Amino acid sequence: MTETDPPASPARPRRVTLRQVAELAGVSTATVSYVLSGRRGGSGVSAETTDRVRAAASQLEYLPNQAARAVRTGRTGVVLLSLHMLADPWSQSVIDAVVPAVRDAGGTALVLADSDWGTALDRVQADVAFIDGVRPEQAPLVRKLARHRSLVVFSETLEPDGFDVVRSEDLPGCRVAMAHLLASHRRIGSLTSVGSGGHRNIRHGVWVQAMRDAGLPHDDSLVAEFRESSSSAFKAATDLLSRPNRPTAVYATTDFAAIAAVEAAQRLRLDVPGDLAVIGVGNASQTELVSPSVSSVGPRDLFPALATLLTRRAAGDDGPGELHEFTWELFARESTTGTTDQ
Known part of the structure; x- marks a missing residue:
């Protein structure tokens, strides 16, 4: 190498494989796959084995190949949230409830920063998408998209038609x-x-x-x-x-x-x-x-109920769309209590 030659690029580190995790944990690759997929129950995998697999994966800094998992399982682990106005505390309440629930289930929640959810759903392979504030004229597009993916729609006018509708008349x-x-x-x-x-x-x-x-x-x-x-x-x-x-x-x-x-x-x-x-x-x-x-x-309790619904649909519950209704009530807090007109 001469003085004018550029320094050699460092070799790209090779991806850690399931086989390497399995060898370190002393189990089969099938067991590693099961534990790291986030599935629960019915496998006969003990808590001690689960902990050993996770410790091996952490030690090797294993990162799952999501693309390969999607091909293998047909699921991406992605929940898409299309929210009308991110600065609104209502939208933040949705995020605060859904993101941890999806994370705990082994998935990832993506928040759409604009309202062009039709284009986003064509480009992002999500297991389920939540759409806030669908206008009546957008109903045909919702029905079309629902033929190919799981949708949960917040709407006071739409009826379930291959997708879930969350309704809360204001x-x-x-x-x-x-x-x-x-x-x-x-x-x-x-x-x-x-x-x-x-x-x-x-x-x-x-x-x-x-x-x-x-x-x-x-x-x-x-x-x-x-x-x-x-x-x-x-x-x-x-x-x-x-x-x-x-x-x-x-x-x-x-x-x-x-x-x-x-x-x-x-x-x-x-x-x-x-x-x-x-x-x-x-x-x-x-x-x-x-x-x-x-x-x-x-x-009351709309946000945790929505989180449960989305994680259930993302996990593969492909049952028919349902109507989920929530009645409004008064929550009197400090900004009005004990006041009289002047």
Whole structure:
């Protein structure tokens, strides 16, 4: 080698094989394959043997060949999550419940960062995919994709048709939220999201109807609009709470907007719930973790149930699609408890 010759590239390390793990553990390659696949029960493999295999795999830094496993078993171990808005505490609650459950079952959860789930499902070989917020016009695409892969869809309109549907109707819960505020307040603001066409969230209509039914005049100064981001919600809440004759309570059409309203109130030195009551929609787990905790309406135990459903489907439960319904209820927390109108 001359001084001008480039240094030789280091040899690529050879992949550790199942046979090498088996030799170190003193068992057959079939036993190693069974233990490292994550399957449970029915094999006659003792706990001591299982521990020995895993210790050998760890010592050799064995990495499974997922492509080969997919060819052999027809399964990839991948669960795909398509979530409408990653910054939403509801989406984070899905992630917090599903990712550990999939990991414990020996799989991998992939979170899709945009809403183009149709393209993603053509490119990613997932054992099961969860799609949040399917629009009615997308139903034919869902049915087409469900012929070739397992799907779980969050929808208030679709019926199971070769795929699972998780349904949790929000408007009855929104009415409960407004009734909770109207028990103590009359000047209630609506912090509502608006879509790309400028249309207010359908949940805002519950505020309109509830105020009308309570005999309260419509006052557009009690309404603040935001786009679907926490920063936009914070800005809208700050504007709403800075207006003359501000509301004494806020009905937010999402949980992340309710959390933003609490943060805006604290920035303006308003006490929650003493000066301002706040309630959100969705019962995301984050509403319990902030201070003060935020009241919300939503389904109980939806997130762990979804995690169980996805891991079951990913493990090979190919039964017919089912409808999984969750009823909404009130979760009264610190942001509304013990408040009265001023």
